[in-house]
Amino acid sequence: MRNLIVAIFFLGFILFAEAQELNCNITINSDQVSQTNQQVFKTLERSLNDFVNKNKWTNKVYKENERVNAQIFITITDYESNRFKGNLQIQSSRPVFNTSYETPVFNYKDNQFNFEYIEFQPLVFNENVYESNLVSVIAYYVYVVLGLDADTFELEGGNEFFRKAQSIVTQAQGSNSSGWSQSTDRSRFELVDNLMSNTYKEYRVAMYNYHRKGLDILGDNNSTGKQIISGTMNLFDTMMKRRPNAFLIQTFFDAKSEEILNVFSGGPKVDIIKLKETLNRVAPLYSSTWNDIKY
Incomplete structure (x- = not known):
């Protein structure tokens, strides 16, 4: 028993x-x-x-x-x-x-x-x-x-x-x-195909850098974390030059726009002018959000 x-x-x-x-x-x-x-x-x-x-x-x-x-x-x-x-x-x-x-x-x-x-x-x-x-x-x-x-x-x-x-x-x-369907714009096919495509490789590097190297260290080293997150935006700039209006770029900023605003609206300073220029290029739909990033 x-x-x-x-x-x-x-x-x-x-x-x-x-x-x-x-x-x-x-x-x-x-x-x-x-x-x-x-x-x-x-x-x-x-x-x-x-x-x-x-x-x-x-x-x-x-x-x-x-x-x-x-x-x-x-x-x-x-x-x-x-x-x-x-x-x-x-x-x-x-x-x-x-x-x-x-x-x-x-x-x-x-x-x-x-x-x-x-x-x-x-x-x-x-x-x-x-x-x-x-x-x-x-x-x-x-x-x-x-x-x-x-x-x-x-x-x-x-x-x-x-x-x-x-x-x-x-x-x-x-x-x-x-x-x-493969021929349908922004279909399920396109989403996962882009995720696995080498054409959009920067997206997945950005996902890792933004979260694991950036957000996860903000609590211990706010300045370094913000610098890494800011630098991650350049990966989208590189991807956009190769594929303007890339589907995956919009999916990232649909999830992250408010968070990015909050991250850079206080604490240790980074080059906000350069950051906002990059953000307005890669995610112009959220230009009003980027304009709210101020010190």
Whole structure:
């Protein structure tokens, strides 16, 4: 009996110690749909939360405090006969060393989201077969989020995850569902293809330098951290000269614009004039934000 108790305790300890990869909250908004029975949306929301948070997406061992924090907001704009149409907003973050601050890593909106779903239908992901657009889209973004998070801790640390996302794209392209096509502007294909392309290599170097060499040392050495973050902006300048209006540049600043403003709005000084010139070149959509960087 004692051995049995010890075995159960040990198993429980292992299950606790080796957590799933994600701590993700999925919310569904169906306010735009004239549907008297809202239960199907609530059921779908519960199923998606279980699907993302209880699945084991990799062979890596994650401790509870290493789980990647994320949120997915799904807005349903049309629903008829088990067919859903809408969009989803994906956000992820990771902690900054020696602080209580969570830095945004990914903030992205996908407007090409449609799928079929029958209430209580099991959501099962098979990485070798395309079976459901709902499952494929969510699994794709799981791997993108995991890949980007890994890139902030290790240079090109997300390769394994991005390859899985690419595999999902390849399988889904024959489905004729929107958002996967190579010819569609800012599609799921384009996002992960650019992440893996040598043409945009500076983006992933910037993700590592900005987070691991910059933000993570701000608490201990604010001046050096700010200098590294400022210098990281030059990588986007280099990438932009090769590929003007690069898709990935916008995804970075969609997540980081307010944070960059806060980092450089106080503390040890850097060359703000040169920094603002660079920021206005690489991310002109946020020029009003850059103009607020003042001492």
